[in-house]
Amino acid sequence: MKHHPLHLQTILRRKKIVFESNLLQLFDTCPHCAHPSQSHIVDKPNSGFGTMVRVEQRCMDCEFTRKLDSQPMLKQMPLGNLMLSASILFSGSQISQVLRMLHIFNVATYSRQTFQRHQNDYVIPTIINGWKEKQADLIAELKENQIHLAGDRRNNSPCHSAKYGTYTFIEQTSKKVVDLQQVQSSEACSSNACELFGFKRGVSFLTEQLTCRGLVTDRHRSIAAFIRDDLKVNNPMCAEMDHFNDVWHTAKGLGKKTIKIGTKQPEVNLWKKSIVNHMYFVAATAPKENRRDHLKDRWLSLDNHLRDIHENDLDLNPMCDHGHLLYDRNKEWFVRGTVGSAMLTDLLTSNAVVKDVQNLTPRFQTSSLEAFHSLGVRFAPKHIHFGWLGQLARTYLAAMHHNENANRMQAITRNGLPQYRVSFPKYKSGHQN
Ligand SMILES: [Zn+2]
Ligand SMILES: [Zn+2]
Numbered sequence: 001m002k003h004h005p006l007h008l009q010t011i012l013r014r015k016k017i018v019f020e021s022n023l024l025q026l027f028d029t030c031p032h033c034a035h036p037s038q039s040h041i042v043d044k045p046n047s048g049f050g051t052m053v054r055v056e057q058r059c060m061d062c063e064f065t066r067k068l069d070s071q072p073m074l075k076q077m078p079l080g081n082l083m084l085s086a087s088i089l090f091s092g093s094q095i096s097q098v099l100r101m102l103h104i105f106n107v108a109t110y111s112r113q114t115f116q117r118h119q120n121d122y123v124i125p126t127i128i129n130g131w132k133e134k135q136a137d138l139i140a141e142l143k144e145n146q147i148h149l150a151g152d153r154r155n156n157s158p159c160h161s162a163k164y165g166t167y168t169f170i171e172q173t174s175k176k177v178v179d180l181q182q183v184q185s186s187e188a189c190s191s192n193a194c195e196l197f198g199f200k201r202g203v204s205f206l207t208e209q210l211t212c213r214g215l216v217t218d219r220h221r222s223i224a225a226f227i228r229d230d231l232k233v234n235n236p237m238c239a240e241m242d243h244f245n246d247v248w249h250t251a252k253g254l255g256k257k258t259i260k261i262g263t264k265q266p267e268v269n270l271w272k273k274s275i276v277n278h279m280y281f282v283a284a285t286a287p288k289e290n291r292r293d294h295l296k297d298r299w300l301s302l303d304n305h306l307r308d309i310h311e312n313d314l315d316l317n318p319m320c321d322h323g324h325l326l327y328d329r330n331k332e333w334f335v336r337g338t339v340g341s342a343m344l345t346d347l348l349t350s351n352a353v354v355k356d357v358q359n360l361t362p363r364f365q366t367s368s369l370e371a372f373h374s375l376g377v378r379f380a381p382k383h384i385h386f387g388w389l390g391q392l393a394r395t396y397l398a399a400m401h402h403n404e405n406a407n408r409m410q411a412i413t414r415n416g417l418p419q420y421r422v423s424f425p426k427y428k429s430g431h432q433n
Pocket of ligand 1: 030060
């Protein structure tokens with residue numbers, strides 16, 4: 001049989017599942033002399049056919065013979081096998097499950113070893129090259145402007161003994177992933193140390209080429225210290241950079257502390273949601289000018305509000321923004337002097353919390369990081385262990401998928417106000433139960 005070069009269209013064309021008995025009906029007669037002919041399916045052990053079927057036909061009358069393959073060949077390799085391997089990876093499936101399913105269906109297939117070979121020799125290198133190319137294009141596009149980054153770490157397995165973690169940077173205007181650093185945890189490297197390590201590697205790679213004007217991270221102390229004492233001092237591409245706290249993590253941290261007080265003072269629990277919402281509210285509404293002072297005064301007004309006092313002696317926020325309160329209240333105002341009230345005041349007005357609030361980002365796109373992380377789970381489920389390259393390729397795939405769809409994501413802001421209430425399930429489950 002003559003070999004034709006493979007066309008993309010051939011590769012992309014639809015495939016079908018074929019029963020052997022139906023297939024053989026096509027070879028009942030000789031195409032040359034039209035007499036009945038013999039045909040059989042070639043079934044040799046270790047043939048490497050996998051999902052491909054080869055039919056040999058021989059006519060006893062005219063000696064006509066032919067051999068037909070059900071798949072195009074790529075250098076002796078049936079293309080469908082390679083494409084099956086790629087599809088398993090692209091869909092975030094597990095090889096053992098796919099092979100079991102095909103076995104139950106009694107579809108001929110290849111071994112796990114063949115899948116591993118396809119993955120290591122072809123699929124993973126292609127994904128890694130693809131990501132590198134896309135990343136270079138994205139960085140070239142971003143070079144014209146000063147960029148705003150948001151960074152966060154994801155553990156690749158549910159427990160803290162995670163074998164790998166990935167530090168991700170998203171460019172906030174385009175909402176695209178610009179860099180990923182996979183870090184291997186070992187006993188010598190704590191989860192926090194790994195986070196700092198991934199952050200450093202990513203930021204130094206990006207700022208070789210891009211000028212960073214703003215950066216949002218969670219409140220990881222060693223990252224904050226590194227940014228302040230090293231990055232801004234020694235890296236000219238970051239000299240003008242502002243570092244902000246991500247609202248999602250900060251609000252979640254405060255919510256946890258509120259719940260802790262609530263275990264002893266249950267009346268506090270009723271206010272947790274309002275406290276967390278207030279944090280989102282001040283972050284979204286504080287003006288740019290004197291932002292830190294505005295954030296502080298807006299935040300501190302909450303302490304009075306909880307006691308039904310809506311006028312304050314705070315310079316930048318003399319009264320609450322909510323106007324007259326009309327709605328039915330399902331919770332009591334706090335009374336000054338009660339234990340719960342005192343504990344809550346201590347928390348809300350503590351230096352640490354006020355400082356965290358003053359550093360809140362005016363931008364909300366860190367939620368695209370959350371969206372990206374939940375997408376990552378689709379390509380690399382957390383309960384499955386993948387090798388270093390398998391994990392890396394799956395994370396790159398998730399990033400490419402995310403970036404292709406980044407512009408289709410729902411806008412976070414409308415008329416300058418955040419729509420965080422409707423955005424992402426993880427946020428909801430964190431705050432609405
Ligand atoms: Zn014949
Ligand atoms: Zn108020």
